[in-house]
Amino acid sequence: MSGWSHRHVLDLASFSVEDFATVLELAQRFRSLPVAGARKLPALQGRLMTSLFFEPSTRTRSSFELAAKRLSAEVQSFSPSASSLSKGESLLDTARTYVAMGADILVVRHRCAGVPHSLARDLDRCGERVAVLSAGDGLHSHPSQGLLDLFTLARHFSPEAPGPASLMGRRIVIVGDVLHSRVARSNLWALTGCGADVVLCAPPTLLPECFADFVAAPPPGQRADPVAARGRVQVVRSLEEALPGADAVMTLRLQKERMQQHLLTSLDTYHRRYGLSHRRLALCGDGVPVLHPGPVNRGVEIAGELLDDPDRSLVEEQVRNGIPIRMALLYLLAATAPLPPPLTAA
Numbered sequence: 001m002s003g004w005s006h007r008h009v010l011d012l013a014s015f016s017v018e019d020f021a022t023v024l025e026l027a028q029r030f031r032s033l034p035v036a037g038a039r040k041l042p043a044l045q046g047r048l049m050t051s052l053f054f055e056p057s058t059r060t061r062s063s064f065e066l067a068a069k070r071l072s073a074e075v076q077s078f079s080p081s082a083s084s085l086s087k088g089e090s091l092l093d094t095a096r097t098y099v100a101m102g103a104d105i106l107v108v109r110h111r112c113a114g115v116p117h118s119l120a121r122d123l124d125r126c127g128e129r130v131a132v133l134s135a136g137d138g139l140h141s142h143p144s145q146g147l148l149d150l151f152t153l154a155r156h157f158s159p160e161a162p163g164p165a166s167l168m169g170r171r172i173v174i175v176g177d178v179l180h181s182r183v184a185r186s187n188l189w190a191l192t193g194c195g196a197d198v199v200l201c202a203p204p205t206l207l208p209e210c211f212a213d214f215v216a217a218p219p220p221g222q223r224a225d226p227v228a229a230r231g232r233v234q235v236v237r238s239l240e241e242a243l244p245g246a247d248a249v250m251t252l253r254l255q256k257e258r259m260q261q262h263l264l265t266s267l268d269t270y271h272r273r274y275g276l277s278h279r280r281l282a283l284c285g286d287g288v289p290v291l292h293p294g295p296v297n298r299g300v301e302i303a304g305e306l307l308d309d310p311d312r313s314l315v316e317e318q319v320r321n322g323i324p325i326r327m328a329l330l331y332l333l334a335a336t337a338p339l340p341p342p343l344t345a346a
């Protein structure tokens with residue numbers, strides 16, 4: 001694909017507007033093709049995608065595996081508890097074992113930030129030609145989720161041409177446990193990269209003030225910001241301040257497994273102040289949609305009736321859009337080697 005230069009996909013801080021445009025355009029093409037069942041696309045025929053998930057996952061893993069199958073790739077899964085890691089094998093040696101079996105793409109999820117990066121760097125040093133795709137690392141990054149959220153919003157604002165321009169100047173509110181969320185971090189890079197302004201809303205224990213500067217400089221290890229003019233980021237403490245004028249609202253799961261104790265006085269109080277409901281959404285205009293990356297704590301960050309309301313909730317749409325977004329990423333990474341023409345249904 002012209003202009004695409006990423007050997008791995010590890011975060012969205014390194015994505016230019018053209019990169020976002022490339023992924024969204026491919027995803028839109030994949031989304032509109034009837035690719036299920038016998039009508040799979042041959043684009044990744046002969047390729048092997050191996051998923052290495054060291055953390056639980058419902059959506060991300062199945063979505064990657066389905067995306068790979070729809071492009072005719074072979075799929076292999078690794079289960080840490082039943083592996084030689086418990087016998088002391090290093091992560092790099094485990095990964096190289098899968099590469100020796102023919103893996104072309106490793107999809108890696110790990111509870112520690114930076115694991116997909118160091119794996120990619122070490123595999124590059126060993127001269128391996130495998131591509132590493134992060135499926136979520138610690139609190140750091142979840143690029144495919146950030147991209148599917150971007151795609152879902154872009155399709156909502158401009159269904160026929162869901163490119164980066166459809167996000168320009170929009171006000172997107174992200175409410176909830178930003179501190180523990182790799183999804184919020186990836187969304188911050190993606191949304192501001194496409195020119196949207198992001199309003200973050202949560203109590204100080206879940207949203208330190210420094211998040212206002214999150215995209216002000218490239219992350220350590222990256223020399224320059226590939227985006228010339230990003231949208232702004234604002235930190236606010238109440239939904240009453242955040243919601244008026246919003247074009248979309250994303251809420252995040254309270255990540256109890258990552259929290260120290262006493263970050264919240266009670267879940268009830270949290271729901272009263274930061275939980276989304278139809279009544280709360282009356283603070284923004286009619287038809288403003290809500291998103292949630294899942295898994296959801298019903299009745300905590302979002303009321304069940306709002307989550308299930310097809311006129312307001314884009315949650316199922318996010319899950320559906322995850323497949324063409326991951327197809328686009330797999331296609332772009334595997335296409336670093338010669339491939340047959342990908343975009344005609346077999």
Ligand code: NCD
Pocket residue numbers: 059060136142145182183253255293294295
């Ligand atoms: C998220 C994750 O794992 O980071 N879920 C997902 O991949 N859809 C968010 C979460 O766990 O709350």
